[in-house]
Amino acid sequence: MDYLCNMAFFKTARPYIIAGPCGAETEEQILEVAAALASMNVQLMRAGVWKPRTRPGSFEGYGEQALQWMQAARKQYGIPMATEVAETEHVELALKYGIDVLWLGARTTVNPFQVQRIADALRGTGIPVMVKNPVNPDVALWEGAIERLEKVGITEVAALHRGFSGYTPAHGYRNQPNWPVPIELKRRRPQLPVFCDPSHITGNRDRIAEVAQKAMDMHFDGLMIETHPQPEKALSDAAQQITPGILKIILEALVVRGEHTHDMSGLEQLEHLRQLMDTLDAEIVDLIARRMELSSKIGDVKRMCHMTVYQPARWREIVDTRSTRGITQGLTAEFVTELYEKIHHESIRIQLGMLDA
Ligand code: PEP
Numbered sequence: 146m147d148y149l150c151n152m153a154f155f156k157t158a159r160p161y162i163i164a165g166p167c168g169a170e171t172e173e174q175i176l177e178v179a180a181a182l183a184s185m186n187v188q189l190m191r192a193g194v195w196k197p198r199t200r201p202g203s204f205e206g207y208g209e210q211a212l213q214w215m216q217a218a219r220k221q222y223g224i225p226m227a228t229e230v231a232e233t234e235h236v237e238l239a240l241k242y243g244i245d246v247l248w249l250g251a252r253t254t255v256n257p258f259q260v261q262r263i264a265d266a267l268r269g270t271g272i273p274v275m276v277k278n279p280v281n282p283d284v285a286l287w288e289g290a291i292e293r294l295e296k297v298g299i300t301e302v303a304a305l306h307r308g309f310s311g312y313t314p315a316h317g318y319r320n321q322p323n324w325p326v327p328i329e330l331k332r333r334r335p336q337l338p339v340f341c342d343p344s345h346i347t348g349n350r351d352r353i354a355e356v357a358q359k360a361m362d363m364h365f366d367g368l369m370i371e372t373h374p375q376p377e378k379a380l381s382d383a384a385q386q387i388t389p390g391i392l393k394i395i396l397e398a399l400v401v402r403g404e405h406t407h408d409m410s411g412l413e414q415l416e417h418l419r420q421l422m423d424t425l426d427a428e429i430v431d432l433i434a435r436r437m438e439l440s441s442k443i444g445d446v447k448r449m450c451h452m453t454v455y456q457p458a459r460w461r462e463i464v465d466t467r468s469t470r471g472i473t474q475g476l477t478a479e480f481v482t483e484l485y486e487k488i489h490h491e492s493i494r495i496q497l498g499m500l501d502a
């Protein structure tokens with residue numbers, strides 16, 4: 146393929162759809178998926194042949210042998226192929242077997258030395274490359290990997306959002322989507338195609354449609370969805386893969402809104418504002434907890450000094466000062482009073498409990 150004459154490779158369709166198994170497992174599996182995808186509106190087939198596994202002993206891919214299956218499927222069905230590269234040798238082999246597009250996995254993007262080695266191996270090839278986000282939500286590191294590729298002359302680059310690793314799963318997903326991070330990347334680089342990988346975000350085939358639609362509503366430019374003829378038997382990521390038949394249904398049901406603009410869309414803004422609100426709410430809860438701690442210290446003093454827990458004069462002072470401050474901030478006196486009734490009530494409950502202790 147003459148990549149250099151193929152400007153805007155990733156913009157030939159919107160959404161640009163990439164599908165295929167997590168890992169290439171057999172030649173039959175690759176041929177079967179390729180046949181199905183070639184008959185659908187799918188632009189690129191994916192299959193991992195070197196799988197970055199968290200623990201040793203899991204299925205690590207069939208390497209060069211699997212590249213031969215992909216080459217055969219490409220020849221038979223004409224669908225372009227993509228695979229993940231994590232070493233310079235992977236680059237050489239992928240090019241040798243005519244792979245059309247490469248991607249860097251999250252565990253590679255996180256390491257600038259490795260990204261640079263791969264970029265150096267790609268110099269002069271012009272092959273299109275997709276860059277998954279690093280495992281941690283660091284937009285500069287993600288953009289840095291893209292820059293390293295651009296600096297060696299790779300002009301066709303797309304970013305691939307696969308969510309971020311966290312200690313606890315967020316919203317029941319495998320990876321935390323942390324949408325403001327890809328949105329920030331898009332804000333910094335309005336021309337960069339940014340795709341979403343709902344399979345790795347959700348880790349759950351039942352939620353792929355929901356996240357795919359969300360990505361569309363946030364003006365992502367494409368989707369990568371793991372697709373396997375028999376998902377439950379997959380050697381890796383079995384819980385998140387879907388059949389080509391289900392993929393077809395999901396793609397047909399997708400509502401694709403207008404073209405991306407350089408302005409943040411309403412939904413992007415909403416997501417951004419909600420993120421800010423989540424942060425503020427976390428601060429509010431923490432502050433209330435600190436206030437309750439102070440309250441119990443006050444309770445100690447009252448107990449030692451044989452004072453009543455409820456002190457009407459102090460309560461009146463609290464309501465007056467807090468309402469006055471609220472009014473200057475555009476809140477109503479009634480709202481602030483009601484809020485403090487709740488808080489004060491809880492303080493009293495804590496201090497009364499201490500008297501019994
Ligand atoms: C994959 O695409 O199968 C994969 C290993 O993804 P990630 O790098 O996002 O974990």
Ligand code: MN
Nearest residue numbers: 167371381382
């Ligand atoms: Mn996978």
